[in-house]
Amino acid sequence: MNIRHLLIAVSTAALLHSASLLAQSHDASIANHQPHYYSAQEFGIDPKSVTFHKDIQPILQKSCQNCHRAGGGGPMSLISYDEVKPWAPVIRYRTAIRDRLGAMPPFFAEKDIGITQFKNDYSLTDLDLALIQAWVDNESVEGDSADAPPALVFNESNDWTIGTPDLVLRSADLTRPAVGSDWWGDVGLIPTGLTEDRYVAAIQVREVNDIPVDAGNTTVGGRYIFHHLTYTSGVLSEEGTAILADDVVSWPIHEVGRNPDIFPEKAGRLLHANSALHLEAAHLHSNGRETTGYLEFGIVFFPRDYEPQYSRRGPRTGNGIDIDVVPNKANQEVHNYVVLQEHTKIIAFEPHLHAPGVRMCMEAIWGHNQFTLNCVGYDHNWVKQYVYEDDYAPLLPKGTILHTIGYLDTTSANPNLADPRNWAGGGRRSVSNMFIDLGYSVSLTEEQFQAEMDTRRARLKDRNDYDIACPLCWAPVITPTAQSVAQEAN
Numbered sequence: 001m002n003i004r005h006l007l008i009a010v011s012t013a014a015l016l017h018s019a020s021l022l023a024q025s026h027d028a029s030i031a032n033h034q035p036h037y038y039s040a041q042e043f044g045i046d047p048k049s050v051t052f053h054k055d056i057q058p059i060l061q062k063s064c065q066n067c068h069r070a071g072g073g074g075p076m077s078l079i080s081y082d083e084v085k086p087w088a089p090v091i092r093y094r095t096a097i098r099d100r101l102g103a104m105p106p107f108f109a110e111k112d113i114g115i116t117q118f119k120n121d122y123s124l125t126d127l128d129l130a131l132i133q134a135w136v137d138n139e140s141v142e143g144d145s146a147d148a149p150p151a152l153v154f155n156e157s158n159d160w161t162i163g164t165p166d167l168v169l170r171s172a173d174l175t176r177p178a179v180g181s182d183w184w185g186d187v188g189l190i191p192t193g194l195t196e197d198r199y200v201a202a203i204q205v206r207e208v209n210d211i212p213v214d215a216g217n218t219t220v221g222g223r224y225i226f227h228h229l230t231y232t233s234g235v236l237s238e239e240g241t242a243i244l245a246d247d248v249v250s251w252p253i254h255e256v257g258r259n260p261d262i263f264p265e266k267a268g269r270l271l272h273a274n275s276a277l278h279l280e281a282a283h284l285h286s287n288g289r290e291t292t293g294y295l296e297f298g299i300v301f302f303p304r305d306y307e308p309q310y311s312r313r314g315p316r317t318g319n320g321i322d323i324d325v326v327p328n329k330a331n332q333e334v335h336n337y338v339v340l341q342e343h344t345k346i347i348a349f350e351p352h353l354h355a356p357g358v359r360m361c362m363e364a365i366w367g368h369n370q371f372t373l374n375c376v377g378y379d380h381n382w383v384k385q386y387v388y389e390d391d392y393a394p395l396l397p398k399g400t401i402l403h404t405i406g407y408l409d410t411t412s413a414n415p416n417l418a419d420p421r422n423w424a425g426g427g428r429r430s431v432s433n434m435f436i437d438l439g440y441s442v443s444l445t446e447e448q449f450q451a452e453m454d455t456r457r458a459r460l461k462d463r464n465d466y467d468i469a470c471p472l473c474w475a476p477v478i479t480p481t482a483q484s485v486a487q488e489a490n
């Protein structure tokens with residue numbers, strides 16, 4: 001059945017439309033960041049009763065300590081009361097800016113618009129913010145240590161977090177001088193040694209180097225030499241000196257501090273027999289100490305008889321070419337439109353801008369309906385991928401126009417900018433600009449699309465319940481007429 005037979009209109013969407021546009025059009029300039037302040041009373045809590053051990057420690061465990069601990073990526077430890085207390089006012093502010101550049105924890109999805117169900121979401125709830133604010137405003141009381149949750153135990157090693165990989169591949173050793181300019185280029189091939197095609201369920205990349213674990217660096221950049229790497233795979237040429245241009249598979253970019261990539265159950269990624277990884281563009285960087293290191297790629301396969309049901313599509317939208325960013329101006333917008341040629345389920349949204357970037361929104365336009373799927377803040381110090389929970393991922397019919405909007409701020413309020421006086425165009429360096437959604441999606445056949453929508457519909461309470469990620473869930477299914485079948489045949 002063709003989708004044209006399925007729908008006429010989703011009239012409720014027209015109402016949502018105006019509300020979502022309002023929320024989307026809020027001021028994205030850094031100078032006007034509105035912190036999110038809440039009153040504890042609204043949550044039925046006496047603000048004076050809030051204590052560190054009872055109320056704040058659980059929040060720090062959930063959202064902060066994975067980075068803010070000895071050996072973590074954060075600049076200071078936020079475990080004990082004595083460690084946290086001096087930071088209380090800064091914590092109050094950094095958490096209240098929530099989804100804007102500089103926010104802590106670094107998870108910038110706006111909660112008042114679009115889809116809010118993400119995997120590995122460690123952002124703070126309104127209640128968390130109310131508790132932090134009440135605690136700081138009432139002398140940051142320690143309270144009774146008997147109320148404290150059990151301390152978390154951290155894995156201090158550089159171990160794999162995807163479990164034991166089925167295959168570990170290793171790059172060549174590379175050495176960076178203590179001080180030197182950044183280097184960018186091709187760092188060669190790694191043959192996989194595979195004798196059969198295998199589908200990959202998860203991949204994790206880690207840098208192993210000779211920097212002592214207790215070197216006492218205060219920044220993540222001081223611990224590594226690989227800033228980031230883009231790489232692909234493909235079948236090795238006969239001479240073994242290149243990969244063949246057909247069937248090149250792209251892999252998620254490796255960046256300092258990136259989590260492993262776990263691919264959807266139905267859309268594993270293919271690693272060919274007799275293939276190699278091609279580490280085609282590495283950005284290497286000197287960190288103040290002569291360092292030798294290499295990258296390891298830990299790969300977990302699906303079982304041998306696995307066949308993917310869905311075909312994957314790479315990043316779909318963006319504009320890296322004709323961007324025109326003027327100096328010293330907030331709320332600059334860049335727009336991009338793509339018409340989906342197939343029914344599509346978006347798995348992950350990964351806004352990618354450069355230093356001027358402060359926000360990105362993605363909306364879906366279908367007929368006269370316009371849905372904001374998400375708006376997320378952007379901070380070029382962080383590379384964040386927002387992976388949707390399976391049951392909430394956007395399910396869009398072919399013909400949908402995906403519209404992405406990037407918001408840029410080139411005023412001196414933007415601490416990520418090298419110089420607010422410079423005009424900049426598109427380009428690879430952070431002082432030039434990019435505007436891409438690096439996320440990915442899968443294409444669905446008509447049957448798969450209908451089946452996904454059936455599952456989605458079953459979760460909705462009734463016809464007044466609405467799922468912005470599934471604009472056609474309630475569209476009437478229209479039986480094809482003899483005439484429409486004839487038209488379709490043409």
Ligand code: HEC
Binds near residue numbers: 066068075078095104
């Ligand atoms: C993913 C790792 C990560 C998580 C999670 C995280 N932080 Fe951070 N935090 C950092 C890094 C890295 C910095 C330094 C860079 C920056 O300021 O953006 C930082 C900076 C800060 C600062 C500013 C320090 C300064 O020198 O001014 C505060 C305060 C802070 N974090 C508090 C928190 C709190 C509170 C949480 C949890 C609610 C949290 N962070 C979660 C990594 C993290």
